[in-house]
Amino acid sequence: MTTASLHGFAKARKIYEDRGLRARELKAEGKKIMGYYCSYPPLELITGMDFVPFRVQGSINEAITKADSSIPTIVCPIIRSSLDMAMKGKYDFMEGFVTAHSCDCQEKFCRIWEHELKLPFHHYIDMPHVVRENSFEQFKEKLIMFQKAMEAYTGRALDRERIQQEIRVHNRQRALVRKLYDLRKENPPLLSGAENLEIMIALMCMPIEEGSIMLEEIIQEALSRGNGPGEKDTRLMLWGSPLTETNLIQMIESLNAHVVMDDICVGTRHYWADVEATSDPMDGIVKRYLSEIKCPRTFRESSSTFEEEMESRFGYLKDFARDWHVDGILLQSVKYCDTHGYEVPALKAYFEKIGLPAMYLEHEYTMAAEAQLKNRVEAFLEIIA
């Protein structure tokens, strides 16, 4: 079955269930697919070169059988799973692969990927970990290198006007995603957290403009359908490392709670900030990707006191919690994620200070631990109630 006859929720569900489906169709039509990892490779430059961006992810449902010969088991299981799937040919429609220095594991993983997969195009975007004036200059140099590498590979130049046009296309999609998130401000929300994650993942596996059309359809369907997620007592926000499946949210929503907001990189982190219009469009892209994505991989200058620093690092979460009427926060991270792990005590302390209960869940990227996690979430919901 192709995706041509599908629309809205049904299309998102189909692509969520078979991530490579649309990419394979497009490849058969002669389109070129560029895989990317995490939220940091600037998609405007990828689509500007007429590649269809495809977000590479792992799968909790697929046993890791090949990648362990190249990556130790004590590193991020999502990265291990992603490489494993690639080594098994699950991403064989990709012409190239782009990664960025979003975290230490990813920096290393991309070299192993390059060695194992040997795709026609491979690029690693080095990016600063701090946000200073010279960091922006440095990152701009690296993005120009990325642009030049794609130009050399394709034999065609990417001009300023095309980048500006791509910025508009991507910003339009971001605006639609924000509109989609607004549907969960309602009580009861018009969309479940699991549905939302399905849509986000599907969006990352299809062309941008096609994804925007799908988003418009979904928003209309959600507004007009009568069978939304229904009434529940507790509204939660989910923070943490990437989720590649909906199972965790489904488990939470099988209890007396809605997941109404998130701070994860297959959600708000990926879509929230627009690229500002700047005379050199690369400047807007640099600013957006280096400083506006709120991932703990970025070190932000320490303010004069720790209290002020917490506010500057986590204040946006307070705004999310207020606007989405959140009752509690679930901090979750896959095991072996250092950038999220170090954040946990300070973040818990921050939420405690602003009067929001928070609980940390660490999981192993396997379905096996679900019962135990469910017990903990149930206990947390009882505390909130």
Next chain:
Amino acid sequence: MADKEKTKKFINRLKSRNIVRPMVNKMYAEGVTAANEGRPLAWSMVNWWEGDIVMRAMGVTPVYPENYGTVCASTGMAQKYQAICDAEGFPTHLCGYSRNHIGYAAEMKKLGKIPPDAPLGGMAEPTFMLGSGIACDTRFKWFQALRQYYDVPVWTIDTPSYDHTEDIDSDIHEHNIRHKVKELERFIEFLENLLGKKIDMDLVEDYLENQEKVFQLWWEINELRKAKPCPMHSRDFWTLMVPGYYMTYDKDALNLYHQVYEEVKARTDAGIGAVTPEKYRLMFAELPPWHSLDFFEKLAERGWNFVVESQGYHPPEPMSLKTGDSVLERLTRWTYWVNVGHIRKAKEKNYPLFGPVQYYYNWAREYQVDGFITHSLLSCRTATFWLPHAANILKEELLVPSMNMEGDIVDFTVFDPDLVLKNAEAFEESMDYHRGERKRKGLEW
């Protein structure tokens, strides 16, 4: 008799290494004294020298919590500090050094003073903390997290991830060095504002000149280790890491490396090895089990000589990168070069390129190793990440087999020396076999 056998040593350690212990003691004592006298004290990540020299020239005394992790591991105190860290709510999979230090810091905060049982007199409360973007995310997230205990400024010197860019753009080194110089300029501004004084660049240059001499000697010492038999065991390298990483500004460090050089040279000239007989030449990756270093005696007893090790902690190759000549450029260029020089060298020698595992490839050939021992660390993803990949490359390209030993830099409970010894016997058969295979395929050793 049994006691005598127990204490018998099979590694011929360098006598000059004995100079190191008083230097380490001095380093920790200086930190406590500085704090007691109201002088600025920094908790600093290893920053591959660039930040250290700047801090010293500003009158700051740095102490190094990563090194303190090795001290606490070897004295058995790390278990206690790690347990405190766990109780503070940090995930247990985090870096062992950081868990040790966070636990130590939480304990010190609770007591309101340096814990009385802290090894080597402990580390006093810092004036600021210096993180680093080199090597791993932990090395800036850790200090960011510590600010909830000590509300002092945290600065991070960022760095490009060099080894990915070598093939892409010939101008990239210039861009990267320019960025690193700006990072140092910002750091100096930060220090000048914090401490209310100006930096003495002449002093920076003096320290840098001393450091460049240390690098040269340290590099020459390691070159001598290519001799057969190898005159210096990895255990001595690990002992020498402290002055080489934290004291390169210091004339005492230069004097130490002179003495080490003379001793290693004399051994080389006389054909004296660190292990006799040297049946197998081993390369060790990456950081050792600091809590169980005597274990290497058991391997030495079998004729295993560890001839090269710990790629992240070797001195840079002699400099062949030309950028500008300002003091800050010179300074930061060394920090940059330590991760780029081996790739440049591989190109010069027409070796195939293997990115971040290039060090191991170069060394396996140059030190003519029989085996590659990988020490996978439960709590250090950075040091462990490359190990299977590096082992695959060495096996495929050079017919050098590998053996993994599981353990940790801090946590001794996850290291099983008996298991390693059991595996060692089978590994010797593999090394013997591959020796024959290399010969058959025309490799140099």
